[in-house]
Amino acid sequence: MDSIVISGLYAITPDEADTAELLRKVRLALLGGARVVQYRNKIAAAALRREQAEALRELTREFAVPLIINDDAALAQQVAADGVHLGGADGGVADARALLGAGKIIGVSCYNRLASAHEAVRLGADYVAFGSFFSSTVKPDAVVATPDLLRQARRELAVPLVAIGGIDAQNGALLLEAGANALAVISAVFSAPDIQQAARQLSNLKFH
Numbered sequence: 001m002d003s004i005v006i007s008g009l010y011a012i013t014p015d016e017a018d019t020a021e022l023l024r025k026v027r028l029a030l031l032g033g034a035r036v037v038q039y040r041n042k043i044a045a046a047a048l049r050r051e052q053a054e055a056l057r058e059l060t061r062e063f064a065v066p067l068i069i070n071d072d073a074a075l076a077q078q079v080a081a082d083g084v085h086l087g088g089a090d091g092g093v094a095d096a097r098a099l100l101g102a103g104k105i106i107g108v109s110c111y112n113r114l115a116s117a118h119e120a121v122r123l124g125a126d127y128v129a130f131g132s133f134f135s136s137t138v139k140p141d142a143v144v145a146t147p148d149l150l151r152q153a154r155r156e157l158a159v160p161l162v163a164i165g166g167i168d169a170q171n172g173a174l175l176l177e178a179g180a181n182a183l184a185v186i187s188a189v190f191s192a193p194d195i196q197q198a199a200r201q202l203s204n205l206k207f208h
Helices: 019-031 046-062 073-078 093-100 114-123 147-156 172-178 195-203
Strands: 008-012 036-039 067-070 083-086 105-111 127-130 161-164 182-185
Touching (some): 008 195, 036 046, 046 073, 067 073, 083 093, 093 114, 114 127, 147 172, 172 182
Parallel strands (some): 008 036, 008 182, 067 083, 083 105, 105 127, 161 182
């Protein structure tokens, strides 16, 4: 991958203990047009997370799509992922950069706080994520972000903006119009009866 661009459908993996089943689901999302994959598993033991991350590294290379590891810069380094996504309590951008090097992607969750996004960019984040924009089954108690926040962030920040939280093919267009470059999705893709078709519907929205 000559240059990594964070845009389009940003598929975040569901918690899945069966690695073969996880790969089947992610392959369908990639066939449907996912342009970024984030490996996220909050319940797996370290050995399984390493196994799954390594398997996803091979799969995403096949599709020439970046692999981002959630919350774990060390794991990202171990499997030669394209980057890491940091939450509010997952260690600093500087530490992740020191571990991963200049060529890797570092994303930061900024929830509904524009000041946090400015600080993350100042520290060297390559993209920032805002949300939750809609009610989410994955994080039902998440703070709420608004399209106006995206509009303001688009005016003030030069990095890609990722929107997350209850996003589907029906409501995603509103966030793209407000300035989001990528839509991060778990349930609307991986809980769908037809994962590939659900990914395709999201991928067909007008990204910029």
